[in-house]
Amino acid sequence: MPAVGQTEWTLSRERLGRMRSELPQRPYVERVQIGIVDPRTGKVYQARGAVAVSPDRAARLVLLGPGGTTALDVWVTRDRFRLSIPSMGFEKRGGASLSETRGLPIGLLRWWFLAPLDGKLVLARSSKEESVFLLRDGPATITMRTDGERFVAIRREDGHLEGLEWSGRGLAPRAGARGRYIDGEWGVRVDVVVEEVLPDEPDPEALLDPDEKGTTL
Secondary structure (H helix, E strand, O other), rough: OOOOHHHHHHHHHHHHHHHHHOOOOEEEEEEEEEEEEEOOOEEEEEEEEEEEEEEEEEEEEEOOOOOOOOEEEEEEEEOOOOEEEEEHHHEEEEEEEEEEOOOHEEEEHHHHHHOOOOEEEEEEEEEOOEEEEEEOOOEEEEEEOOOEEEEEEEEEEEOOEEEEEOOOOOOOOOOEEEEEEEEOOOOOOOOEEEEEOOOOOOOOHHHHOOOOOOOOO
16 A cells, blocks of 8 residues: 555545535435436437435435336435336345346445445545545445546445546535446446436435335425
């Protein structure tokens, strides 16, 4: 491991602490445009919808198809998920095991929307322009490089690789932010554009398990 002086270490910790302090503490809703690329065919599926997030607790993504019907409904917590494609009669449930989420865009919500900066800081390097952080979050290792506006992150866990690039002047919810998520094993790519951050918090029931007491967004 490279040697890091106390001054550089202190600067890195201050920068990470500042970014964490800017993360939302209350639930929020974003209007989003999503593009999902099928790695088998290269076809891009475009849709608009909304993502509701209760930080560190649950996230729900609902995309709309023609006529306002639900094209995709994804609900995640740290240890559970449910993905539904009503037009195909497809539904999949699972837990925290990566073997259950591979090939599905679960990691985008579970990692980046729920807890993008979680983990213990193991190593950091900082210059005037940018910082690089190495975080350890349970069995996962996250490497992140940022200048405060553009984030490039790689998450490794049990041989599985996820990558994400995000631009948006910090990680607080903001219209105009955009990102690209890639599942390193299956090649699934998800492009996200935040069109609007709504002024009101989501209905709390929208973040419950949809098959139990949850409502739509």
